[in-house]
Amino acid sequence: MSAPETSTIFALSSGQPPAAIAVVRLSGPAAMTAARALTTRDLPAPRQAAFRRFIDPATGETLDEGLLIIFPGPRTETGEDMAELHGHGSRAVLRGIETALERLPGLRLAEPGEFTRRAFVNGKTDLASIEGLGDLLAAETALQRRAAMAMMGGALSRKIELWTTGLRRLAAEVEARIDFSDEGDVEATSALTGFGDACVAIADDMDADLSKPSADRLRDGVRVAIGGPPNAGKSTLFNRLIGREGAIVSPIAGTTRDVIEASLAIRGIPMVIADTAGLRGATEDAIERVGMALAETLIAGADILLWLGEGRAAPETDARIIQVAAKADREKERRDGVSVSALTGQGMDELVEMLCDTAQSLLPMPGDYALSRRQRTALQRAAVSLRDAAGLEDDILIGECLRQALGALDELTGRATTDAVLDELFSGFCIGK
C-alpha cells in the first residue's frame, strides 16, 4: 500500500499525567535501538517485562525507573518492532523521556492514531475492526461497549470476507462465461442457472444487515421528543425524566419557546431527550412561533415521541409514539396512554419502562455490531450493484456490476480506501493509539 516506514514513532499511550503509571510506546525500525539507548543495559527477552532505569542518553541522568518490554516485529500490533516503557506518570518524567527520545535519530512523536494506522497499512487489521476500536475508546455505556467489541472482534470483517468470497466466485463464473462465449460455446451458459438467485441471496443478506439499527443511535443516543399543546405538562415531565431542574416550568402558556435537550442514559440506554415548545394553532408571539417551528422539526426527526396530546392527535412523524395521559393526579377521567403524574411520580416507572423498551428496539441487539454511516453507504452500494447484476443479461455488464460490488466491499475493509478517508478516520483517534 505504501513504502515501509523509516521513522520510528513514540507517544504516551496511557492517560494524561499526573497518573500512577505512564506507558510510552515506540514503534518502528529504531524502537530497539532507542530502548537500549534509554536503558543502557541489554534488552530483555521479547515480551517479558524487565526492571530498568530510564536514562537520558545525552546527559547520563536517570529520569525514572520502571519496566521495559520489547516486542520484535512483525508479530506485533503495528507489525513493526515495538517497545514499551512503563514509568511513573508525572509531567516531569514524561517530558524528560519524550525529550530524550526526540533527540534520538529517526524518532519523532506520533500523530493521532498513527500506531493504528501503521497496523492497518501493515495488514494487521482492517478498517471495520479499527472503527470498532474507535467506538470502544469512545464508549460511555455498556451497550456501546458491547457493540464496539463485536465490531472490533471482527464480526463485520468476517461477514464481509464471506460476501467477498461469494462475489469473487460469481465474478469468476461470469469471466468463464465471457471466455466461453468468445469460443462460441453456447452450452456453457446453462451452467449458470441460479446465478441471479445467488446474487440476490447475497444482496438479501446485506440488506438484512442494513435493516438493523445503525450505530448513530447507539453513539449519539435515541432521540426522544416530548410534545403536546401548551401547559400539557411537558416541561414537568422532562424535568422528572432527567431528574433535575433542566427546564423552566411555569403555568403561563408558551414558556418553553426554545428547545431544551438533555443527553443521558436511562437504564444504560443512551438518549437525547428534548422538551419542545407547546404546539398550538396560532400565536401572536414571533419568538413562540419560532419555537413551535423548531418543535415541529424536532418531532419530525425524533425516534420516539412522548405525546401529551390531551385528546389531540399527534403530528405527522416517523417516530414511535408513546401516548402519555399527563397530570394523572388531577385529571381523573380516562384518557389514552400511560397515566402519569410527573408531579407526584405516579406512573413514571411504567412510562420509563415503555420508553426504554421502545428505545432498546431501535438499538443493536446486545453483542451485535452496528454499522456506521460510512459502512452503511458502502454496503448499500454493494447490495444495489448485486441486484443490478441479477437483473442483467449482458455478461460484460454483469461483470462490471460485480466489480463495483466488490469495490464497495473493499472500501469497507479498507482494501480500497483513499488517503482522505483514512486521514479523516485516524484523526479521530487520540495520540498514542
Ligand code: GDP
Ligand atoms: P408545558 O407547557 O407542557 O411544558 O407544561 P408545564 O410542565 O410547564 O406545566 C404546566 C402546568 O401544569 C404547571 O403549572 C405545572 O405545575 C402543571 N403540571 C405539570 N404536570 C403536572 C402533574 O403531573 N400534575 C399536576 N397536578 N400539575 C402538573
